[in-house]
Amino acid sequence: MPGVYFHWPFCRKKCPYCDFFTTFPFPDLVEAYYGAVLQELNNYSELDQEVTSVYFGGGTPSLLSASRLDRILQTLYSRFKLHPKAEITLEANPENLTRERLNDYFKLGINRLSLGAQSFADSELATLGRGHRAGRVEHIIKQARELGFQNISVDLIFALPRQTLAGWERNLAEVVSLPVEHVSAYCLSWPEKTVFAGKRKKGEFAPLSEDEELAMYRLTQEILAANGFNQYEISSFARSRFRSRHNSLYWENQPCLGLGAGAVSYDGKTRRRNAVPVRKYIKDILHKGSAVDFSETLSPEEKMGEAILLALRTSSGLDKQKYRREFNQCVEQRYRETIASLVKENLLIDTVEALYIPAEKMALADAVIREFL
């Protein structure tokens, strides 16, 4: 099992653009959830397989106390064999990180921090309903560096309501001036039932035009590349050696164990998903020992489709030889016409080794990928 994911679904307040399932961290609920996650973890023991990546995502995993994180990690070490250089990531909200907590996390073995900065402009942070101010992220990064963190990632969101290209450029200029190894830049989406979607309906907010979004995306690629961040996925940019190993596992369709409410596991054949909301997850773990409420075993055709969809998200694309080894057929056998038509439109590059979307067309990756469905 190369990857293990822990979901910590608690947030102190709901960001107005977010549709992830999250819950307020009522102390009794957090305690019960923590117990359930430990119980779920104890269901597994795969000491024969090396774990290369552990990821604490959410929600807000930086609300996890050091003592609880320690217990989870110790339990994990007793059930799985961890690669000596395993990547251990924790997503963190700059609002609730303290130097003391950062220090504890570092000492416990967290070696990659993923900071939800989202913007470096106070007005944009206010629009996004974030609780921190612009200088806070720089301050946290400085402290993390002093404490020894050598792998820091920053998340940013672009195409915010009323954001200009110049405004987004200032964000990019700020992030490349910071000592970070990785940047994830996401275009704002407008999921239904969020406060943002409501404001859009009432005409208070308007999404930027596709042309404006595209201009921001291209500027992101340009500025990050010029500053040593290589794009390796639609939204991900890294200095050499600092690609997210955990996310790469997903894009390479590798097995990963997901623990916690709503977490998804994949063992190479079957995908399983745990129940939500939090109280149902806890109840199922306590009474049934398992919270799995959905499971599907992929047919060979579905696996082929997924391998393509996931690989085309990355700049290296689909490794044709690997595909042939895994599925015992060439990718052209099944998708000859689709590939030919995308190549003709300059949306896909087809070489002897790989199929990939050229960098200047990466903004259209979702549309290209849909052609394979």
Ligand code: SF4
């Ligand atoms: S902190 Fe993250 S997960 Fe929580 S509400 Fe905000 S965006 Fe969603």
